Amino acid sequence: MPTPEFAIEVRDLRKTYAATGKMPEKQALEGISLQIPTGSIFGLLGPNGAGKSTFINILAGLVKKTSGTARIWDLDIDQHPRQSRAAIGVVNQEIVADPFFTPFEMLELMAGFYGVPKAERRTVEILAALGLEDKKGAYVRQLSGGMKRRLMVAKALVHNPPVLILDEPTAGVDVELRRLLWDYVRELHAKGTTIILTTHYLEEAEELCDSIAIVDHGKIVACEPTPQLLSRLDYKTLIIVPREPLETVPPELAKHDAKLRNDGSLAITFKPAETGIGRLLEKVRAAGISIADLSTKSPDLEDVFLSLTGNKAAATATG
Template sequence: MSDTSSLPEYAIEAIDLKKTYGGTQKAPPKEALKGVDLKVRRGSIFGLLGPNGAGKSTFINIFAGLVKKSSGTARTWGIDIDKDSRAARAAIGVVPQEINMDVFFTPYETLELMAGFYGVPKAERRTEELLAAVGLEDKRNAYVRQLSGGMKRRLLVAKAMVHAPPVLVLDEPTAGVDIELRRQLWDYVRELHARGTTIVLTTHYLEEAQELCDEIAIVDQGQVVACEPKEQLLQRMDRKTLVIEPAEALSAVPGELAAFDAEIREDGALAISYRRGQESVAEMIEKFRASGGRIDDLRTEEPDLEDVFLALTYNREDA
């Protein structure tokens, strides 16, 4: 077992991190980050969610060295980005949402060039290994312009890993790719994580965050509105839904269930929303049967991450 006592507890730390973009004649200054406090544990797959304009990209770009913070403290792998910016940037790899590569280079040349930028000695480069890992070994000598969109996105992941950073940030990694490729990228993310890489994932696909992440932060209007283990975050929504599929079609919610939050769905199922521990599922079923209804099937539905996301961010502009 390897010794981890010398490794930092947190892969990324932000303390009262603020960023304000300067205004113009047509627009006032924009406060993108409003004192963000956020810590990403080493070894986690951390989800960073939020609507467009929430501040996710600004946050990531500060750690990538692409945006200068206005104030606050930022550390990558325990290294302050102000005190040792070069070492801090070497500890992180960022896979951008935009595909930004020279289309007249081959995948092999692209990775070799990037490794050179990071000062990786030739004897320590892992170009062939990375090409194989992202399934591009058979395209090593093709021009980037000949690659499909999915192949280019996989090459972006390999580019970010040429210097073997302990922290990898994936900014919308599966935007615009098909379901099969999305699953392939998910598998590769899990493989990197299993090797010890800390993953930070921003995504608009809530299914993706729920599938991959073990801890999630939700950012809205430049502030962190939640940061918890995924299961704990899901438990914020204390409502469940009992779904009854009746043996005979219903024209209306039975009167016996009028006191409950019940509705008939388009597929004919009767959905009853209730609070955990406050309302009895057995009582709902009993009242349905008392109304003369017969049950063909029933199930309960748990809230998913999308429900939590909407509950935490909806109408915050009016708050």
């Protein structure tokens, strides 16, 4: 079939979990509509409980939607359940692996589930790409946590899906493994795979994603190209390092949203369209401050996230 314009397209997707026991009815998704372009690296961010996992599980066939439509690789998940789910590989947060299988056996088993002919299987190639070739004959229970995480990625790739969903793939792993995973993700993307990423590491999303959607309380609160999303906050911060640490904010600067930092430096938040750096520096010098160093900081994705969701805990969480 021809390559579709959108790898994933959902319209007015809703999911309501029925009341059970003492738990009241919960609306996890409240009419999400989303178009994820083919060939993109797309970020899906949001606080814990925002609905991200429900969204992914509906696409994976693990949760039944209440209403709305969803298409994967231009295949409706209701009309073509098997074909649409075969078009995605999902790497879940949880590590699910039989401890008595070897990585080679596990990938061969998964390839069989997807109906991949033996002659077309890429088991050794995938294990090598993820740094697991020398562990292909070891039992899964003998692998480290990082190796098990890589094995979850390998399992999702056995049927060569055009769409790969990574749900918190680097939660709780070390920096070296994180870099290895992202290098491989970039390789897959360069070969044409569409990547959908959920992460609590906002710097990862900022670095990797072409576009980002932010979900909060089951709704999309923003969905834009990453540079456009970052430009939402029209301010910068001028950081002044004085030759002598300050103990208080000079009165001349207090009205310019100046704050004293723990190290004795001064952070002045300003809107470039209203106040230039030159004017601020004049006021700093007029306040008798001798400057040792200065720098400017632009808003990052965490600032945008907080402005849209007000959820600092979610922005700084790591898993």
